[in-house]
Amino acid sequence: MAILATGPNFNTNFAALGLPVPVFGRGDSATVHIPGSDALGIVVEAGKAVSRVKVGEAVILDSWTGHNIRGYETHDGYNSQFAIVDEERAIPIPSRMRSHTPERLAAMLLTYGTAYRTVVERLRVSPGDSVLFLGGGKGTSFAGAQIARKLGTRVILMGSNPELARSLQERGLVDAFIDRRAIPPEVFGPIPQDASYEEWLVRTGPFRQAVFAANDGRPVDKIFEHTGALNFPLLVSALSHNGELAFFGATGKGLKGEYQETFFYEGARFVLDARWVWMRQKQIFFRKATPEAIFSEIGLLPGRRGLIWGADAYSRGFARA
Ligand SMILES: NC(=O)c1ccc[n+]([C@@H]2O[C@H](COP(=O)([O-])OP(=O)(O)OC[C@H]3O[C@@H](n4cnc5c(N)ncnc54)[C@H](OP(=O)(O)O)[C@@H]3O)[C@@H](O)[C@H]2O)c1
Structure with a gap:
């Protein structure tokens, strides 16, 4: 993607300030952080398997990686000239929204x-x-x-x-x-x-x-x-x-x-x-329900990891559940 416009966001400032948690030292050795979690891009090159977007098309870029927010929790944000993006994170502009300016389209998705x-x-x-x-x-x-x-x-x-x-x-x-x-x-x-x-x-x-x-x-x-x-x-x-x-x-x-x-x-x-x-x-x-009812509500399946806080009989019930 060539980046056409980026959306400023609270997290751009937070990343620069290292708040609420530092962007460095969290499991990698990066020393440079590029912020930017909202953008409008133009596809300039596409891999063979890409079918939903075309070279030359303007797309809204999503910063959700499935685990964290790009440009805040990752170091490869959109405040750069180019970005590599998975196809599913490149969203074609719906026809009703085509009349909006690039700046507007770039400032919407994270919010x-x-x-x-x-x-x-x-x-x-x-x-x-x-x-x-x-x-x-x-x-x-x-x-x-x-x-x-x-x-x-x-x-x-x-x-x-x-x-x-x-x-x-x-x-x-x-x-x-x-x-x-x-x-x-x-x-x-x-x-x-x-x-x-x-x-x-x-x-x-x-x-x-x-x-x-x-x-x-x-x-x-x-x-x-x-x-x-x-x-x-x-x-x-x-x-x-x-x-x-x-x-x-x-x-x-x-x-x-x-x-x-x-x-x-x-x-x-x-x-x-x-x-x-x-x-x-x-x-x-x-909640004050039984451990079984709570696990069922939050969908914590057998084999998933959870932290149980406490050592009383009620907490031990969670471990058993
Ligand atoms: N925008 C995003 O995409 C996004 C994504 C993830 C997290 N966040 C986080 O969400 C927060 C808000 O983001 P936003 O984009 O919604 O910002 P925003 O539109 O600027 O809203 C912030 C509003 O919060 C209210 N506020 C400020 N201090 C307050 C206080 N002490 N008590 C009660 N209300 C207070 C103010 O409204 P009133 O004065 O009218 O009450 C202020 O306008 C930020 O911390 C940001 O990091 C935002």
């Missing part, structure tokens, strides 16, 4: 792909689910809200731009909006080391009140999150029983090694290094 994976593959939304979107209605939250509405879910958007939210409501993409700036600032933030569950619950009440008010008085079924440590504990507390939270970033705070998420779940305190959860496209489920 929509991330939103699709989160809404469809991770959260597996169904008609009638209520889904809380962090992100204000730009970038991934815009793409995610579009996909979720198409799938019949109730979209509740949290952000700081009421005008943008109003226009999304008028377009039928958003059902309810929560202005995060209308919630007292002391509600947000990581849970202090010495805070008790009870005092934290009282201090953060206005957050849940705002979310429940936007969802007919109930906690939400699913959460689409990328804003990080200031909100994470609050979000967990606004989830319904058996709710799901998927996250893939830390825009607000927590990108540097301090991204140690602490949250309360039913009064118990949990800590995790969230960087590894979102870099590896994992999500958190809250």
